[in-house]
């Protein structure tokens with residue numbers, strides 16, 4: 001991922017910020033309403049999922065700059081979340097979501113119905 005220096009010091013508390021994409025720089029300057037990406041994912045190293053001393057899977061939060069797009073949000077690390085799209089590994093839940101007009105995807109990102 002390339003890094004672009006951001007000159008928007010107001011947003012970065014007087015420091016030079018960096019962003020991963022041109023779109024993120026644009027959002028940093030122009031979007032009044034940016035926030036921190038709350039995308040959660042399992043921490044992994046090359047051996048697999050990381051666990052803490054208690055055997056719990058370590059969950060990390062993305063925390064990249066995120067901004068609104070039509071019908072959803074996106075972040076500079078490439079996470080997209082659409083308000084009319086949900087992820088589920090449960091077929092019944094997928095059917096229920098489809099009925100109310102929400103596109104249901106399985107955890108691999110395939111559309112259920």
Ligand SMILES: [Zn+2]
Nearest residue numbers: 006008017028
């Ligand atoms: Zn910035």
Ligand SMILES: [Zn+2]
Nearest residue numbers: 037062075079
């Ligand atoms: Zn993210």
